[in-house]
Amino acid sequence: MSPVTATTSPTPSDPSALNAYRTAATAARVLRQLRHDPRTIALLILIPCLMLILLRYVFDASPRTFDNIGASLLGVFPLITMFLVTSIATLRERTSGTLERLLSMPLGKADLIAGYALAFGTLAIVQSALATGLAVWLLGLDVTGSPWLLLLVALLDALLGTALGLFVSAFAASEFQAVQFMPAVIFPQLLLCGLFTPRSDMHPVLEGISDALPMSYAVDGMNEVLHHTDMTATFVRDVLIVAGCTLLVLGLGAVTLRRRTA
Numbered sequence: 329m330s331p332v333t334a335t336t337s338p339t340p341s342d343p344s345a346l347n348a349y350r351t352a353a354t355a356a357r358v359l360r361q362l363r364h365d366p367r368t369i370a371l372l373i374l375i376p377c378l379m380l381i382l383l384r385y386v387f388d389a390s391p392r393t394f395d396n397i398g399a400s401l402l403g404v405f406p407l408i409t410m411f412l413v414t415s416i417a418t419l420r421e422r423t424s425g426t427l428e429r430l431l432s433m434p435l436g437k438a439d440l441i442a443g444y445a446l447a448f449g450t451l452a453i454v455q456s457a458l459a460t461g462l463a464v465w466l467l468g469l470d471v472t473g474s475p476w477l478l479l480l481v482a483l484l485d486a487l488l489g490t491a492l493g494l495f496v497s498a499f500a501a502s503e504f505q506a507v508q509f510m511p512a513v514i515f516p517q518l519l520l521c522g523l524f525t526p527r528s529d530m531h532p533v534l535e536g537i538s539d540a541l542p543m544s545y546a547v548d549g550m551n552e553v554l555h556h557t558d559m560t561a562t563f564v565r566d567v568l569i570v571a572g573c574t575l576l577v578l579g580l581g582a583v584t585l586r587r588r589t590a
Contacts, residue, residue: 346436346439350443351443352446353443354439354443354444355443355444356447357443358417358444359450362451369451371413372410372451372455373455376402376455376458376459379401379405380398380401380459384398391470394467394469395469395470397523398463398467399553399554400523400547401523402459403481403484403549403550404523404543406452406459406483407486407488407489407514407546409489410451410452410487410489411489411493412493413493414444414448414489414490414492415496415497415507416493416497416507418444418493419500419503422497423502437582437583437585438582441494441582441585444494445487445494449487449490452483452487452489460479471553471554472554472555472556473556473558474559477553477559477563481553481570484546484570484571488574488577491573491575491577491581492513492514494581494585495581496509496513497581498581516537518543520534520537520541521538521541521546521547522538522544522548522551523547542570542573542574545569545570546566548562552566
């Protein structure tokens with residue numbers, strides 16, 4: 329009598345763990361959807377460039393003013409557009425039932441968030457490269473440091489906007505509510521980031537709050553490139569803080585992501 333050989337079926341991968349294949353497949357699906365949405369692509373790619381052009385000619389008689397604030401806004405504009413588009417796109421996935429169907433498959437929340445971040449991060453690279461090239465080489469933005477460092481901060485700002493958009497989409501029940509989060513999430517950072525007045529000149533309470541907001545370090549990083557020829561320790565600190573905040577918010581987005589609206 330021949331012995332019976334026990335066979336074991338392959339163990340499926342843990343859907344709660346981040347998987348490179350599932351993440352890449354999610355990113356490819358999102359990019360395919362965006363390819364058929366020219367309005368969203370125009371918002372992501374063209375609006376920051378158009379805002380920079382408008383800003384340049386608003387200060388046509390004072391090019392130095394454009395130099396002083398243009399670098400900072402080069403990071404702010406991508407952050408705002410990525411926040412809007414990402415929050416609305418993620419919410420649309422949930423309200424349409426797509427998210428619930430996806431999460432019923434071997435696809436974890438971490439895969440979904442990472443896939444969205446990868447897809448919108450790809451667009452953020454294009455967006456930041458176009459805006460930086462336009463500002464420096466066509467609009468004459470005068471920066472002391474390397475334009476590549478300027479591009480790095482702009483890209484990190486766009487990724488931060490993506491992360492914030494993914495995070496707040498979990499708390500909105502409609503696209504209108506997603507847009508309403510902008511005054512709560514973006515506007516305070518815009519007012520306290522040092523764009524309008526140095527943060528050291530603010531009330532101590534507001535200065536303390538600004539120290540906890542990532543956009544403050546994004547603007548500080550842009551200003552470091554604007555005024556220094558070499559990479560400074562302050563610039564490295566600012567970049568690491570923005571990158572760390574992006575990863576933290578992406579992690580929070582994975583934890584708070586819901587299958588569908590209540």
